[in-house]
Amino acid sequence: MAAFDSNPPFGFVDEKTRQLIGFDVEIAQAIAKKLGVKLELQATNPANRIPLLIANKVDLVAANFTITDERRKQLEFSTPYFATGQKFIAKKRRAENCG
Numbered sequence: 001m002a003a004f005d006s007n008p009p010f011g012f013v014d015e016k017t018r019q020l021i022g023f024d025v026e027i028a029q030a031i032a033k034k035l036g037v038k039l040e041l042q043a044t045n046p047a048n049r050i051p052l053l054i055a056n057k058v059d060l061v062a063a064n065f066t067i068t069d070e071r072r073k074q075l076e077f078s079t080p081y082f083a084t085g086q087k088f089i090a091k092k093r094r095a096e097n098c099g
Contacts (some may be wrong), residue, residue, distance in 0.1 A: 002058040005043035024062035
């Protein structure tokens with residue numbers, strides 16, 4: 001199973017243990033327990049998560065994905081276990097500068 005290693009609180013490396021931890025890792029642990037299999041974790045990032053799956057280097061990726069028609073042609077998606085909308089962030093302006 002692959003999870004992001006630099007996306008807290010979902011997946012990141014614990015500074016003390018150097019192990020992957022986070023919400024997505026806990027989801028993967030629960031899936032492995034339910035299936036009765038040993039969980040092997042692989043750190044990933046947005047650029048290599050799909051290639052890892054396509055190359056059969058991992059069986060599952062627990063990480064944020066935007067589900068698109070193009071991705072559905074290559075991948076199977078579970079029911080989302082966490083959802084949020086797309087957002088942008090801008091510097092807060094002083095009240096007198098806001099028309």
